[in-house]
Amino acid sequence: MSASMSSMKETRQRMSAPEQDNVVPEAGSDFVETPYVKDITDRALAYLHVGYPVHFSGPAGTGKTTLAFHVAAKLKRTVMLIHGDDEFGSSDLIGKDSGYRKAKVVDNYIHSVVKTEESMNTVWADNRLTIACQQGCTLVYDEFTRSRPEANNAFLSVLEEKILNIPSLRDIDQGYLQVHPEFRAIFTSNPEEYAGVHKTQDAMMDRLITITLDHFDRDTEVQVTMSKSDLPQKDAEKIVDIVRKLRKTGVNNHRPTIRACIAIGKILKHMGGGASKDNFVFKQICRDVLNVDTTKVTRDGEPLLPRKIDELINSL
Ligand SMILES: Nc1ncnc2c1ncn2[C@@H]1O[C@H](COP(=O)(O)OP(=O)(O)OP(=O)(O)O)[C@@H](O)[C@H]1O
Incomplete structure (x- = not known):
């Protein structure tokens, strides 16, 4: 037995x-x-x-x-x-119980005696x-x-x-x-x-x-646009000035943000040409990138800001 x-x-x-x-x-x-x-x-x-x-x-x-x-x-x-x-x-x-760890030792060293020892660890993960x-x-x-x-x-x-x-x-x-x-x-x-x-x-x-925090000062916006896009300073300055003027127009004075400057800068660098009123590609990029912000303000049912963007570019 x-x-x-x-x-x-x-x-x-x-x-x-x-x-x-x-x-x-x-x-x-x-x-x-x-x-x-x-x-x-x-x-x-x-x-x-x-x-x-x-x-x-x-x-x-x-x-x-x-x-x-x-x-x-x-x-x-x-x-x-x-x-x-x-x-x-x-x-x-903070952390939580993430499961269990179970171990069982069966000791049958003396063949007439079976000794089992089970341990269960609740595992806590920080x-x-x-x-x-x-x-x-x-x-x-x-x-x-x-x-x-x-x-x-x-x-x-x-x-x-x-x-x-x-x-x-x-x-x-x-x-x-x-x-x-x-x-x-x-x-x-x-x-x-x-x-x-x-x-x-x-x-x-x-x-x-x-x-x-408010939007960066002009100098920081220019530096960030230059470093992210690799454009020369004169192009970065023009992009930043357009974005900063647009920010003051319309209902939301927080958009467009520095992200718009970076996006315009990177795409212009990729597509070539300078930030000037004679560069049709530049105008298109500005209209597309700034589009989200420009549909919100309307006059007589017409979005007001595309005209504003064109005005700003033409004044460069
Ligand atoms: N000092 C800096 N040098 C270079 N790039 C910068 C600097 N500060 C911010 N940026 C760039 O400006 C953009 C916006 O910055 P960030 O994401 O930190 O703003 P945020 O206030 O956290 O925006 P959100 O609330 O939308 O997350 C990013 O592309 C970021 O890389």
């Missing part, structure tokens, strides 16, 4: 982050640092050095994301990047906020108002008390995580956006230092 003994152990296991999840950003060769860009960068770095999270807020195309990366790169720490998303829950920031808090990374949270406010609640204690609360890890005494002293956070958002964004809690806004 044989005897059998069995036991079952249940534990929780914490999984570390995959290496490739971290990025160390560096400025690309087409990044330009004009006095305008440097001034904002220096202010943001000063606030971050003192320990405050920085929030770049501004309409589309004002360089928020690029600045956030540039500033993060200057901190010379590993960067974690999160994009705001309406589907986010707090587990997408998410980016937890990893950033733990390892002292710089967290860039792009367009954070696209996430629902409750998903961002975890930030409140992280930014103020420097503690990340992870209730699910209470059973292994890791329910509270002391935030690493080098942890820094940079947020971006677009207050002009009217689709797919949420209002932010006052408590969250109160913890951030918000740097409000």
